[in-house]
Amino acid sequence: MSMLTPPGMGGKYRVTGAAYPRMSRKRSRRRIVLAVLGSVLALALVGYGALQLIDVFRGDSPKRNTAAGSKDCPTTSSKAAAKGGAEAASGASVPAAPAVVLPEPASITVNVYNATPRAGLAKAVGDELAKRGFVIGNVGNAPADFDKKVPGTGILLGSPTTDKAAYSVLGTQLGGTTQQTDAREGADIDLILGDAFKELSTKEDADKALAVLAHPVPAPAKNC
Numbered sequence: 379m380s381m382l383t384p385p386g387m388g389g390k391y392r393v394t395g396a397a398y399p400r401m402s403r404k405r406s407r408r409r410i411v412l413a414v415l416g417s418v419l420a421l422a423l424v425g426y427g428a429l430q431l432i433d434v435f436r437g438d439s440p441k442r443n444t445a446a447g448s449k450d451c452p453t454t455s456s457k458a459a460a461k462g463g464a465e466a467a468s469g470a471s472v473p474a475a476p477a478v479v480l481p482e483p484a485s486i487t488v489n490v491y492n493a494t495p496r497a498g499l500a501k502a503v504g505d506e507l508a509k510r511g512f513v514i515g516n517v518g519n520a521p522a523d524f525d526k527k528v529p530g531t532g533i534l535l536g537s538p539t540t541d542k543a544a545y546s547v548l549g550t551q552l553g554g555t556t557q558q559t560d561a562r563e564g565a566d567i568d569l570i571l572g573d574a575f576k577e578l579s580t581k582e583d584a585d586k587a588l589a590v591l592a593h594p595v596p597a598p599a600k601n602c
Contacts, residue, residue: 478543478592483511486544487566493520493528494573503571506578507551520570528572531555535568543591550587552578 488507492500504517519525524533531554534545538559545557548567554574579587 478594480547480588480592481541481544483547484513486548487513487515487564488548489516489566489568490514491516491518491520491524491568491570493524493526493570494575495526499571499575503569503578507569510551510581510584512548515566524570528570529574530572531574532572533558533568533570535560535570536566537562537564539563540565540567546591547588550579550584550591 488504490500490504490507500517500519504514508514520528531552534548534555534557536545536557536559540559544565544567548569549555552575555569578584
């Protein structure tokens, strides 16, 4: 037995010059498990940070995706418009907007009054409106409340119960008029010509305006 061999460690534990037993302590299993968990957590944090950096450089942040979606989100109206465009391109008929029922000029009685210094203006306008199918009532100078006091094109004056569509039909004959009501009970409408009036719209333009009233174009869908 060598002098380096501790007492009681003979046999295979005998220390020689070429080999000797390892006396190190056993590693704690808990420390090993904690070390492994720490390594996994560190790798996960590094990977998450790398993904965030990639999103930043690519510009694929959630806010941007949300904004893009809000601008280009599909709606039922856009799908319907796309379908209608496809049908039009293929030659299929596209349903038109429902027509609006308007009163005929022959059902509208118009009193024409001249609030300007121009002599004979009310009669000339009344005669032209009669040619276009309107029923002409009284013709003459404007009442004192309006005489020389209408700076615009004209005023359409009627009863509070007068059909609003009748104002619209008469309004196609001249632009820039305003609407007012008084205490009358009849359905007739006063056309009071003002200083800015020059002449009626041409019959062609008036007919086009009537067509637009009867067949309104649907408003385009708003972005979502």
